[in-house]
Amino acid sequence: MTNKIKIATTSLAGCFGCHMSFLDMDERLVDLADIIEFDRSPFTDIEHCSPCDIGLIEGGVCNSENIHVLREFRKNCKTLIAVGACAINGGLPALRNFVKLEDCLLEAYRDGIGVDNPQIPNDPELPLLLDKVRPIHEIVKVDYFMPGCPPSADVFLAFLTALIEGRDPSLPYKLIHYD
Amino acid sequence: MLTTFLQKVLTEADYQPFRLLGMLRKVQAQYQHIPPEAIDSLAEALNIPRTQIIAVVEFYSFLHLTPQGRYDILISNSITDQMLGNDQIISYLSSTLNVKLGEVRDDGLVSLNHTSCSGMCDQGPAGLINGYPLPRLDPPKIDRIVALIEQQTPLTEWPPELFHVEEIIHKPGLLLTQAFNNGDALHATFTRGLAETLAEADLSNLRGRGGAGFKTALKWRTCSQQAATPRYVICNADEGEPGTFKDRMLLDLYADQVFEGMTVCAAIIGSNQGLLYLRGEYLFLYEKLLDVLQQRREQGLLGTNILGRAGFDFDIEIRMGAGAYICGEASAQIESLEGKPGIPRTKPPNSVMCGYQRKPTVVDNVETFLASTHIAIHGGQWFADIGTPQSTGTKLLSISGDCARPGIYEYPFGVSIREILQDCGASDVMGVQVGGPSGTFISNRELDRVLAFEDLSSAGSFMVFNSTRNIFDIARNFTDFFAHESCGFCTPCRVGTSLLKQQLHKIIDGHGSAADLEELSELCLVVRNNSHCGLGESAANPILTTLASYPDLYLKQLKHQEFSPGFDLDATLNVARRMAQRDDPSAHLMQVEN
Known part of the structure; x- marks a missing residue:
């Protein structure tokens, strides 16, 4: 049990699509489960990271909480991987970068159609939004980038297998062309 | 009005779509931008898609979809103009004309912006007004220009000496001295x-x-x-x-x-x-x-x-x-x-x-x-008979930067950099950029290298830097130049040049760690080896050549043991903090985690 590879996963400004794609490994998960175990992850509901071998980050960084989570992962994971388009480039959530944050907030909480009791949320419990959505490698050092929206189950398997076997992951062309 | 004007422009261009750029230049000069109606009319008259016209307008720096000032001032941001104080020139213009850099004044009279090298490095700091050159700018000259603008004097009535470009030939050689x-x-x-x-x-x-x-x-x-x-x-x-x-x-x-x-x-x-x-x-x-x-x-x-x-x-x-x-x-x-x-x-x-x-x-x-x-x-x-066997004849050099006699020099190929520097009166040389940003930076340890295709080739640019210059100012200026000039066609260059710029700025601004320098080096190779054309292939040269000559300076610039963001992290919460009216501890972020 203690010899298992420990993996932590999280979704920051993402849609959990990458996590779903991970699960698309289907029956191959059974074999994988013999050699890995999950630490902090939506699969386990463990709240905070303990020291891990691999951290998988889905999604970009859109608010202050994302920064804290990302830093916790970096601190605890020997190898940190940006998983999918949003973690790598900001992806879909980063489309808001073309609109001023002020305008986004006003539209959502004050001026938008059907807004009741207009006010900008200000509870200290709520994380504040960054002015722009950022890819994770602008905040912490990232060791590997796993492309795709989402990366396919095959990509996850190829990547993790290589890391577990101590090789540098390298994806064959057929796994990274999308048409 | 517009219709009559376009008719004239179209007639002069003989309704040939391949003369589109010239037609758009005329529209821009007349209306300070390309109005949407002009796009529609030209598209119809030339039988080309309006998207082609918009693509052309957006591609070229001197064409605009939104109106520029009736006096459109562009100041060259070539490194030599920068060394001659283009920043002070811009501040002075900006304050006397009351217009911000990159903006058009509210009354539409004047706009102020940067432009890439305007080809007057031997008489900078230089600029352009409505396309015409303004060499050797200084505060007294600017005072005259500002007065003419505020009086709305047409450019044609300005004193010609304001636009006078000097041709300074210090060393004519084989070609420039031939009778003809x-x-x-x-x-x-x-x-x-x-x-x-x-x-x-x-x-x-x-x-x-x-x-x-x-x-x-x-x-x-x-x-x-x-x-x-x-x-x-x-x-x-x-x-x-x-x-x-x-x-x-x-x-x-x-x-x-x-x-x-x-x-x-x-x-x-x-x-x-x-x-x-x-x-x-x-x-x-x-x-x-x-x-x-x-x-x-x-x-x-x-x-x-x-x-x-x-x-x-x-x-x-x-x-x-x-x-x-x-x-x-x-x-x-x-x-x-x-x-x-x-x-x-x-x-x-x-x-x-x-x-x-x-x-x-x-x-x-x-x-x-x-x-x-x-x-x-x-x-x-x-x-x-002149030059070297592989590089015959002579080469014209445009010499600028830290030297007593900037201007034109003609040399037989094979001449050493040291000899050129002596001729142009350069002392205390730190390095020379041979062939412009896309060329090679050589340090003062390499001055015996020669001008020739087999060693240092140059299309003509020769910029001298003395020891008071900061190597990072040079690398940053050139890297920004390529990011600005990338045509945007291929991803390695379009995205790569911007990433190079961002990564270099991060290190120069003191946010870099060892990992960032490694990342920068790798990025240089990606851009160089995967780009569609020569621009992308040479865009990393300023970093690669200065990194090769001065690795110690780059290492000294790495201020962090651990990775740090390349921007002020806490400042990215400014807007949200202000709007939520919060300033509690959790409304702030540390730049680097303790």
Whole structure:
């Protein structure tokens, strides 16, 4: 049990699509489960990271909480991987970068159609939004980038297998062309 | 009003879509932008998609979809202009005219912006107003300019000395000192014979002066052997490489010899049509060059039956660029001449076989045509006797930066950098940028290297830096330049140049760690090895060459043990904090986690 590879996963400004794609490994998960175990992850509901071998980050960084989570992962994971388009480039959530944050907030909480009791949320419990959505490698050092929206189950398997076997992951062309 | 104006513009352009860029330049000059109605009308009259017109407007720096000021001031941000204090010039202009950099004043009278090197590095800090040059800017000169603008005096009534560009030749050599009478080269060519003259060009071993160094005679021969007609001669006068201005001088003082070289080429390859692609920054030469062409027509050196030879018809049309460095690349220039954005073509086929209008085309540099003229007169051996075996003849250099005598110098190939520096009065040299940002940076430990295709090749730019200069200012200026000038066609260059810029700024601004330097080096290779054209291939040169010469300076710049964001992290919460009216501890972020 203690010899298992420990993996932590999280979704920051993402849609959990990458996590779903991970699960698309289907029956191959059974074999994988013999050699890995999950630490902090939506699969386990463990709240905070303990020291891990691999951290998988889905999604970009859109608010202050994302920064804290990302830093916790970096601190605890020997190898940190940006998983999918949003973690790598900001992806879909980063489309808001073309609109001023002020305008986004006003539209959502004050001026938008059907807004009741207009006010900008200000509870200290709520994380504040960054002015722009950022890819994770602008905040912490990232060791590997796993492309795709989402990366396919095959990509996850190829990547993790290589890391577990101590090789540098390298994806064959057929796994990274999308048409 | 607009309709009448467009009618005139269209008529002057003979309704030819390939003259689109010229038409848009006129609309821009008249209306300070390209109004949507003009786009619609031109699209209909020329029978081209309006998206093509918008693509062209968005591609070229001197064309705009939104109105610029009636006096549109652009200040060159070439590194040499920066060293001469362009920042102070901009601040002074900005405060006296009450307009912010990058903006148009509320009354629409004036706008102020940066531009890439305007080709006046020997007389900077320099700028452009409505396309016309303003060299040697200083506060007293600016006071005069500001007064003229506020009085709304038309540019045509401004004192001409404000626009006066000096041509400073410190060291004329083989080509610049040759006696020449109009027609000499054509007479010599016809007397000797076309094939024999091409053989002389071959013997001269003349190589293209635009930087690539392709053998000129081979280019001409290949073009002449193509079955397709018509064939075209293009003179590339889009010298956008920061620090170079020798083509400006040649077209200002030696235009006849350049046009004659084009005509000799036309005779040899069998062409009836020549084009001079003049960079937008050299608008001040346009009228003058038209006069030279007209004179040559009157002298029987252009037009039909040139010098009485039945059937030898050739004429030259001048087309202006509109602020795009990439159009100095031959195939991008051809695209631009066809009225499109200047995006380099995929090769093969080479433009010699499939160039302008998909026909065989010779594209040569201004200086190449000048050399061809004299080779036609004096023969190949005369030229080959000078220089080195692989780099024959002489090279014109535009010298700028930290030296006592900036200006034009002509040297036989093989001259050492040390000798050049002595001649131009450079002391306490830290390094020299040979060939502009796309060229090579050499440190003061390498001054015995020589100017030649086999060692340091240069299209003409030669920028000197003394020991008071900061190597990072130079690398940053050049890297920003490439990010600005990337045509956007291929991802490695479009995205890569911006990433290079971001990563370099991160390190220079003191946010870098060892991992960032490694990342920067890798990025350089990705951009260099995967880009579509020469721009992307050389965009990482400023970083790669300075990193090779001064690794210790880069290492010293790494201020962090651990990775740190390249921007002020806490400041990214400013807007949200203000709007939520919060300032509690959890409303803040540490730059680096403790």
